[in-house]
Amino acid sequence: MSYNTSLLIFLCFSAVSLSTQSFAVYRLLPKSQTDFQAIQRLYKNATDHDLNFWKTGKDKHGFWDVMVDMKNSKYFLDFLQVNDISYIKTIDDVEGLITKHENNKTLSNMFPRLWDDSSSAHYDFHTYGSYQRMTDWMKQLVVKYPKMVQYISIGKTTEGRNIDGVEIGGDSRTKKIFWIDGGIHAREWAAPHTALFFIHQLTSRANEPGIKKLLNEITFVVVPCLNPDGYEFTRSSTNPHVRLWRKNRSKMQCRKDIWGRNRCCRGVDLNRNFDFHFRESGTSDDPCSEIYQGPSPFSEPEAKAVRDALLSQRYKGRTDAYITLHTYSQIWIHPYGHKKDAYPGDIKDLYEVGKKAAQALKRVYGTKYVVGSGADTLYPASGGSEDWAKHEAKVKFVYLLELRPDEKNWDGFILDEKELIPTARETWEGVRVVAEAVLDRIVAGKSTAPREAPKARGFRFGDGTEGSCFDVRHACKRWVQEREELCRTVPIFMRENCAYSCNFC
Numbered sequence: 001m002s003y004n005t006s007l008l009i010f011l012c013f014s015a016v017s018l019s020t021q022s023f024a025v026y027r028l029l030p031k032s033q034t035d036f037q038a039i040q041r042l043y044k045n046a047t048d049h050d051l052n053f054w055k056t057g058k059d060k061h062g063f064w065d066v067m068v069d070m071k072n073s074k075y076f077l078d079f080l081q082v083n084d085i086s087y088i089k090t091i092d093d094v095e096g097l098i099t100k101h102e103n104n105k106t107l108s109n110m111f112p113r114l115w116d117d118s119s120s121a122h123y124d125f126h127t128y129g130s131y132q133r134m135t136d137w138m139k140q141l142v143v144k145y146p147k148m149v150q151y152i153s154i155g156k157t158t159e160g161r162n163i164d165g166v167e168i169g170g171d172s173r174t175k176k177i178f179w180i181d182g183g184i185h186a187r188e189w190a191a192p193h194t195a196l197f198f199i200h201q202l203t204s205r206a207n208e209p210g211i212k213k214l215l216n217e218i219t220f221v222v223v224p225c226l227n228p229d230g231y232e233f234t235r236s237s238t239n240p241h242v243r244l245w246r247k248n249r250s251k252m253q254c255r256k257d258i259w260g261r262n263r264c265c266r267g268v269d270l271n272r273n274f275d276f277h278f279r280e281s282g283t284s285d286d287p288c289s290e291i292y293q294g295p296s297p298f299s300e301p302e303a304k305a306v307r308d309a310l311l312s313q314r315y316k317g318r319t320d321a322y323i324t325l326h327t328y329s330q331i332w333i334h335p336y337g338h339k340k341d342a343y344p345g346d347i348k349d350l351y352e353v354g355k356k357a358a359q360a361l362k363r364v365y366g367t368k369y370v371v372g373s374g375a376d377t378l379y380p381a382s383g384g385s386e387d388w389a390k391h392e393a394k395v396k397f398v399y400l401l402e403l404r405p406d407e408k409n410w411d412g413f414i415l416d417e418k419e420l421i422p423t424a425r426e427t428w429e430g431v432r433v434v435a436e437a438v439l440d441r442i443v444a445g446k447s448t449a450p451r452e453a454p455k456a457r458g459f460r461f462g463d464g465t466e467g468s469c470f471d472v473r474h475a476c477k478r479w480v481q482e483r484e485e486l487c488r489t490v491p492i493f494m495r496e497n498c499a500y501s502c503n504f505c
Contacts, residue, residue: 022069022070022071022093022095023067023068023069023070023093023094023095023240023241024067024068024070024073024089024091024092024093024094025054025065025066025067025068025089025090025091025094025410025411026065026066026068026076026080026087026088026089026090027063027064027065027087027088027089027090027410028057028063028064028065028066028080028085028086028087029063029085029086029087029088030057030060030061030062030063030064030085030086031060031086032060033060035060035083035084035085035086036057036059036060038079038083038085039057039064039085042076042079043056043064045258046066046289046290047257047263047265047286047288047289048257048258048259049072049075049076050068050069050072051066051067051068051076052066052067052068052240052241052244052290053065053066053067053290054066054067054244054412054413055329055407055412056378056379058377058378058379058478059478059481059482060482061481065090065410067091067094067240067244090410090411091410091411094240094244095238095239095240097411097414098238098240098243098414099238101411101414101416101417122137122140123137123196123200125193125196125197125200125420125421125424126417126418126420126421127417127420128189128193128235128417128420129193129196130232130235131161131225131228131231131232134192134196134224134225135162135164137196138151138164138165138166138199138224139151141166141199141203142166144203145203145206147170148168148169148170148203148206148215149166149167149168149203150166150167150171151164151165151166152164152165152166152167152221152223153165154223154305154306154308154309155301155302155304155305155308155309156301156305157227157228157229157248157249157301157302158229158248158249158250158251158300158301158302159229159249161228161229161232163223163225163226163228163302163305164223165181165221165222165223165224166199166221166222167219167220167221168199168202168203168215168219168220168221168222169202169215169218169219169220170215170219172219173314173318175217175218175219175318176217176218176219176318176319176320176321176438176441176442177218177219177220177221177315177318177319177320177321178218178219178220178221178319178320178321178323178434178435178438179221179223179310179315179319179321179322179323179389179395180195180198180220180221180222180223180322180323180324180325180431181195181222181223181224181226181306181323181324181325181385182194182195182223182224182225182226182324182325182326183195183224183225183226183227183228183231183325184226184227184270184271184302184324184326184385185227185230185246185247185269185270185271185326186227186229186230186231186233186234186245186246186247186248187230187234187243187244187245187246187413188325188326188327188328188413189231189234189327189413189415190327190328190403190404190415190419190420190423191325191326191327191403192224192225192231192325193420193423193424194325194403194423194424194427194428195222195223195224195225195325196224197421197424197425197428198220198222198424198428198431199222199224201428202215202220210432213439214432214435214436214439217438217439217442218320218435218438218439218442221309221315223306226270226302226305226306227248227270227302229248229249230245230246230247230248230249230267233245233249243414244413245267246267246269246290247266247267247268247269247270247290247292248267248268248270248300248302249266249267250266250267250268250294250300251266252264252265252266252287253265253266253287253295254287255286255287255288263287263288264287265287265288265292266287267287267292268292268293268294268299268300269283269289269290269291269292269293269294270300270302270303270385271326271381271383271384271385272291272292272293272294272381272382272383272384273293273294273297273298273299273300273303273383274297274298274303274306274307274383274384274385274387274388275297275298275307275383275388275392276336276338276382276383276384276387276388276391276392277338277339277382277383277387278293278296278297278382278383279293279382279383280338280339280382280383281338281339281375281380281381281382282337282338282379282380282381282382283381283382283383291381293383297383303385306385307388310322310389310393310395311393316393317394319393319395320395320396320397320438320441320442321395321396321397321398321434321435321437321438322386322389322390322393322395322397322398322399323398323399323400323401323431323434324385324386324389324399324400324401325401325403325427326400326401326402326403327402327403327404327412327413327415328402328403328404328405328406328407328409328412328413328415329370329377329378329402329406329407329412330367330368330369330370330402330403330404330405330406330407331369331370331371331372331374331377331378331401331402331407332354332357332358332361332369332370332371332399332401332430333371333372333373333374333377333378333386333399333400333401333402334347334350334351334354334371334372334373334398334399335350335373335386335387335390335391335398336373336374336375336387336390336391337373337374337375337380337381337382337384337386337387337400338375338380338381338382338383338384338387339375339380339382340373340375340376340380340475340478341375341376341473341475342373342375343373344390344391346396349396349397349437350397350398350399351371353397353433353434353437354371354399355371356433356437357399357430357431357433357434358370358371358430360429360430360432360433361426361427361429361430362426363429364422364425364426364429365422365426367404367426368406369430374386374400376475376477376478378402384400385400386398386399386400396438396441397434397437397438399434401427401430403423403427404419404422404423405419471497471498471499471500471501472496472497472498473497473498476494476497476498476500476501476502477501479498479501480498480501480502486498486502487501487502487503487504
């Protein structure tokens with residue numbers, strides 16, 4: 001296609017994007033359990049009213065962020081008024097915000113040769129890049145570091161793209177594996193970028209003593225973008241329905257809405273498609289929902305690719321760490337996420353390494369992360385890749401990282417490019433802590449996949465400092481938030497089990 005033709009298409013595309021369609025974001029602030037339950041009802045019917053929830057509250061103390069198509073806003077605003085739900089409007093014009101943060105991104109899509117070409121093993125980490133640019137750079141690293149870097153492809157997407165990555169550390173079949181992936185959710189652009197930065201750190205600093213020590217014992221497998229179809233789709237327009245697309249791009253599926261209309265939508269939430277308590281919590285049977293889990297476990301080729309790789313002869317039994325990158329909320333998440341107060345038998349190891357990692361991350365720029373399970377810190381959701389990796393693939397250290405910004409930020413999916421390198425740099429320091437934990441296990445001669453106890457016992461959750469008081473039960477914080485009087489009404493039980501949350505010491 002000639003550039004003149006491309007320019008004509010771009011101008012037509014621009015005219016479409018300047019339509020009268022307008023999107024705003026509202027933050028809903030429940031004041032009571034009744035408010036919380038009302039918002040939950042709204043959330044369950046979100047697709048019928050063109051509502052896109054960016055963040056969900058886990059209880060009556062949490063807030064909810066929802067993007068609203070203003071041409072269809074009457075039902076939403078009437079619902080808030082009838083139910084007396086408090087709210088604030090945090091973004092007046094979502095597309096305007098996208099355009100401001102991502103100036104010239106549309107041009108870069110139309111003319112990729114001007115933005116994405118590179119003749120050497122160089123990657124501009126100050127900007128977001130196309131999937132083609134990611135894969136080209138990884139291929140250049142193979143040429144530059146032939147003994148250290150190997151190019152891999154773990155499968156194909158719905159639209160036929162290769163899901164590519166690299167192995168770093170040589171081809172020894174005796175070394176432990178540290179798996180890292182990102183971009184399973186299309187709109188979370190900072191996740192693939194951060195994974196690419198990890199590749200850069202491992203290759204460009206391979207001769208530094210600390211990195212060299214890791215690479216001598218561990219092969220890092222990094223697949224920066226598990227959902228390239230969705231990622232490239234989000235790069236194709238500043239329209240919020242496109243830029244904030246979450247799912248993959250699987251074929252259209254239809255269902256009737258509450259008015260009997262036939263609604264047809266594409267895509268599956270890949271992080272609900274893994275075979276771990278599939279379809280049990282935090283999912284939807286509605287193909288138009290952001291959290292549609294798909295018709296069956298591993299129905300999607302992208303999820304199958306991860307499963308087949310981790311269970312392959314090449315990686316099975318050798319993988320000691322699995323990290324999957326997401327945005328946003330600043331949470332270092334350990335399994336399990338399908339329900340609250342559910343943990344693997346080695347939770348003590350997972351929690352302590354997670355706390356150390358969060359502390360190392362904080363030392364870089366002061367960024368604070370919460371450590372806990374997804375169900376305890378966010379909301380229950382089943383079918384996640386991290387839970388499957390822990391329970392079925394038997395990986396020792398498994399974490400899902402919700403990167404910058406924190407959950408109170410109202411434009412979290414549209415992270416400014418000036419925060420890309422700081423985000424990646426601080427996260428790398430936390431990931432190194434996990435790698436050191438893998439190394440410690442190697443030195444200690446422990447097996448890759450110890451048999452787990454059926455239930456974690458005798459571990460106390462607290463602030464991690466020496467001599468501090470602790471909660472015996474991880475649910476203590478939630479109990480106290482939901483019923484503040486518990487510390488007074490059942491003091492003996494709460495003193496024994498929830499001393500930290502009740503401030504008894």
